[in-house]
Amino acid sequence: MSKNSYHRRKIYFKFIFLLTAFLVTNLTAQDQKAYNDIYTKTYLDISQKDFPRALKIADSLYSISETPRFKAKSLMLSASLLQQSGDIKKAVGFAVKAGEILKNTDEFVWKAKVSGFLASQYRHLKLFDQSKKYIDETTETIKKIDDQRLVNQTMGFVMQEKAYYEMEHKNYQQSIKMVNDAIKYFELSGQSNPFITASNEQLLGLGYFNLGNYKKSLDYYEKSLEKLEKMPDNFLKALVLNGMANIYLAKKDPVSAKPLIDKAQILAEESPFLSLKNEIYQSSQQYYSLTKDIEKLEESKKKQEAVAEKITNNSSAFINDSYTDLKKSNENIAKTSEHKNTTIIIAFLIMLCGAIYFVIYRKRQQRKFDKIQRIIEEMEPSPSVENYKEDNEEQHSTDIPLVAQIDTQPxxxxxxxxxxxxxxxxxxxxxxxxxxxxxxxxxxxxxxxxxxxxxxxxxxxxxxxxxxxxxxxxxxxxxxxxxxxxxxxxxxxxxxxxxxxxxxxxxxxxxxxxxxxxxxxxxxxxxxxxx
The missing domain is CATH 1.10.10.60 (Homeodomain-like)
Structure with a gap:
């Protein structure tokens, strides 16, 4: 990096720091709007291009925040960024800290957002019982919100999370219903954020794709992309492009898929979002397999396996650390509750084993899928003999090798x-x-x-x-x-x-x-x- 470039970035960061300090310490409605603008820009734009700087901005927002709401909000920004990078342990840690700050307040909207975020993290870990627990907690918290507009808005986010939950369980029709419910709640709240609208349309596109309705799926993806084109490049745009590419790959149309795959790959390479990289590398493998580009197929496979391993390691580390923390805590509990604690440990161990088994199983299934796909491509029989002509002997003569010149007498x-x-x-x-x-x-x-x-x-x-x-x-x-x-x-x-x-x-x-x-x-x- 040149000195001038470094100097410009330093000045920019100081400007952001001073601006956020001014906004948070002067909590007028206009200042709050500007605070939200910086929050959104950091999450959608800066984090995709300069992840460390985005984390610093989030940390600065926390340092200068004076109210529980703004402190919790800045912590949830850090949590969201860390979740994208695959650091689930730190992401959950920031969310839990935000929950503790809000504990004795009436900030029910942000309490609901924190529990909703935790529901999402445990869903990613395939710990669905724990995820459902936080979903139920979110629903109960929403009942305490007085402003009906905020109730509707928060319920919209809950329905989105439920849609993802149903998608994980392959209940695609139910997932689509949940997204449509989310859209209704957002409309009732008067919410017109184009990013949220685009995310709903992306979810609908994914649901219809999994149901095999490629026409509807493409319609929703195109609507989502139209809104995202007006924003800075971000992870959702990459997911939409990847979804559209998957439709063309499913139709065996690699020509239409290529520009979409290329754009999605560029965005994925720039982004710290591990799950995004994993999805797009998988789609790239389908493309290279379809076009029989073995060299790039192997290259993409290596990248995908490295990302998948990192995701698995991060997930396993979080589960293992959680178990260790639980074990240490249980050692300090009185003997009278020993039986109960033993049951908790056993249950957690079962969940741990289940999560690890699931990760290993998915990896094996992916390898088996790749193997079978290669078998299908490599085992194609020779073309039909229907139009075969005896007079093509001359045509084949250059393709058939002569007798090996090893023996002196052939x-x-x-x-x-x-x-x-x-x-x-x-x-x-x-x-x-x-x-x-x-x-x-x-x-x-x-x-x-x-x-x-x-x-x-x-x-x-x-x-x-x-x-x-x-x-x-x-x-x-x-x-x-x-x-x-x-x-x-x-x-x-x-x-x-x-x-x-x-x-x-x-x-x-x-x-x-x-x-x-x-x-x-x-x-x-x-x-x-x-x-």
Whole structure:
């Protein structure tokens, strides 16, 4: 950084500090509005470009705040920023501190916001019982608010959180209902903040996408983007662009997805928001997989795994530290409550194990998903032989390698070798290999050659013996049908075995696993789970 640049940033920060000091110590309605403007700018704009500076501004706001409301508000700004960066422990710590400051006040709106924030954090950790507890606490606090406008506004945020909760549980219709309820509450409150409106539309877009209604989903994403284009670039804009890209990826339209993925990636790289990075790297992998860009696919996968590991480590650290704190606290409790405390520890350990198991399970499921996607792409069979012409021998001649020049006396002439390879190509494009009586002599006869020559060609060019060669053709063929014909997905595995020429279900399953590394039932389960 140049001296001039450093000097400009230093002056800017001092200006922000002095301005916030003036605003907080002079609490007129106009000053409060300006305070809110700085709060919003720090959260949506500065944090995306200079995260450390955003944290310093939030800390400065706290230092100069003189009332519980402003102190709590500045602490919640820090909590929100830290939550984006994945530091859940510190984020929850700031929120708890804000709650303590508000404890003996009648600031019920901000009490509700604090408990709502904590509900969100425990939802991210998959500790849903704890999350629901804070949601219920928020709902009870709202009942104490006198101003109906603020009641409606706060209920709007509660409905948003409930929508996320239902989304986590894959209750997409219920999630959409909750978002629409949130919109009604915000309208009743007279709230017209374009960012909140855009966030509701983004949530609706995500809900309809998960239901497979791509048209409605795209409509809501476009409405959200239209509002966000008028604001500084932020994490929500990246989520919207990513959501739109996912629609085109689901439609197998990588050309339309590319500019959206590119923009979302740029915003994600600039942002400290770990969950955002994780989502966009996952979408990038789908794009690179669809375009068969293996190098960039691996690069994106490494980035996503690094971010996912950091999220997991942060979550595990928070749970472990919480358990340690709980254990220390319980050591000081009287023996009379020992049984009760033991029960609490056991319950927390169960939740801890459940959370860790869930994280590991999700990671394994993601790896299995990636593996199956690669299998689907790599196991595409050869093109149809419908338009195949014998006179294309010359066209193929440059593609087929000549006999290896290892032996001084080749087994056959290059011309014979080419003819057998061309015949074998026609055989691969047919479904004759699915006959249960297919044999080396049968295929040799089909290729107008003898078994010795055919065996040599298969061993030398297919790099496997005849039995495994036939089994691989059968497996690739059945994968293609399962992927492209939903009727095949309804068949029992025994029927698929019979269809592909195997004498038993066990032999089919063994061959399938040998070729793909997974069982037929796992592959079918994956296909049926896709929207």
């Amino acid at each position: 087994m056959m002439t290059p011309e014979t070798e080419k003819k057998i390879l061309l015949k074998l190509e026609k055989f691969e494009q047919s479904e004759l290999f699915n006959r249960n009586n297919v044999s080396l002599s049968y295929v040799a006869s089909y290729c107008n050659t003898n078994t010795k020559y055919l065996s040599y060609i298969v061993n030398h060019y297919k790099k496997k013996d005849f039995k495994n060669y036939i089994n691989e053709l059968r497996v690739k063929n059945v994968i293609y049908k399962l992927k492209n014909d939903s009727q095949y997905q309804k068949y029992k595995i025994s029927t698929l075995a019979e269809e592909t020429g195997f004498s038993s279900q066990s032999k089919f399953a063994a061959a399938f696993r040998k070729v793909t590394g997974i069982s037929p039932s796992e592959f079918l389960e994956h296909l049926k789970s896709q929207p």
